[in-house]
Amino acid sequence: MKPFRLAVMASGNGSNFSAIQQATQDGRISGEIVCLIYDRKEAFVQERAKQAGVPSFYVSLKASGSKVAYEQQIVQILRDHQVDCVILAGYMKIVGETLLAAYEGKMLNIHPAFLPEFPGKQGILDAFNAGVSQTGVTVHLVDEGVDTGKILLQERVPVLPEDSLDSLAERIHQVEHRLYPQAIEAFLTQFEKE
Numbered sequence: 001m002k003p004f005r006l007a008v009m010a011s012g013n014g015s016n017f018s019a020i021q022q023a024t025q026d027g028r029i030s031g032e033i034v035c036l037i038y039d040r041k042e043a044f045v046q047e048r049a050k051q052a053g054v055p056s057f058y059v060s061l062k063a064s065g066s067k068v069a070y071e072q073q074i075v076q077i078l079r080d081h082q083v084d085c086v087i088l089a090g091y092m093k094i095v096g097e098t099l100l101a102a103y104e105g106k107m108l109n110i111h112p113a114f115l116p117e118f119p120g121k122q123g124i125l126d127a128f129n130a131g132v133s134q135t136g137v138t139v140h141l142v143d144e145g146v147d148t149g150k151i152l153l154q155e156r157v158p159v160l161p162e163d164s165l166d167s168l169a170e171r172i173h174q175v176e177h178r179l180y181p182q183a184i185e186a187f188l189t190q191f192e193k194e
């Protein structure tokens with residue numbers, strides 16, 4: 001079977017993009033990243049895509065005029081690249097109905113907490129401030145809610161008494177970089193191309 005065609009959507013640093021890209025290169029993911037879509041002009045992830053030779057596309061909500069028009073542009077890029085599966089990796093917008101209608105059930109997200117604990121934009125900070133002794137990482141399908149879709153894989157991460165926010169974030173990111181490729185591959189093995 002041909003390798004699955006993956007798109008990554010991101011807004012920032014892109015360390016998960018690099019971890020996934022590496023996993024496609026060394027055979028841990030039976031797919032290839034065929035494009036990166038990013039929504040913040042200054043996002044460092046575009047440099048990572050350039051270095052990896054992955055075509056990247058900047059799409060601006062502001063310039064699009066509406067969320068629907070913005071997501072129509074994204075769907076067009078995904079269709080042009082015959083994308084099977086969309087991987088959100090630090091994409092900071094809520095997915096709207098246009099994008100969801102095109103890729104529901106084929107769109108994954110990673111969240112830096114053990115859902116349903118600490119959903120939302122600040123999962124690491126919220127867990128840290130809550131003083132819990134463990135948090136986690138979750139990979140889930142994207143639905144119309146915020147971090148509410150079906151959970152595919154999750155793992156606990158301890159919060160140590162001596163942790164700073166930075167040291168906790170670092171531990172969580174390390175788990176993400178291992179867990180996301182694993183979850184993507186497990187998803188792809190039961191995924192049928194249309």
Ligand code: GRF
Pocket residue numbers: 010012013014015016017089090091110111112173176
């Ligand atoms: C990750 O912590 C991910 O869980 C969250 O956003 C962060 C993205 O990090 N959704 P990076 O841009 O992949 O380095």
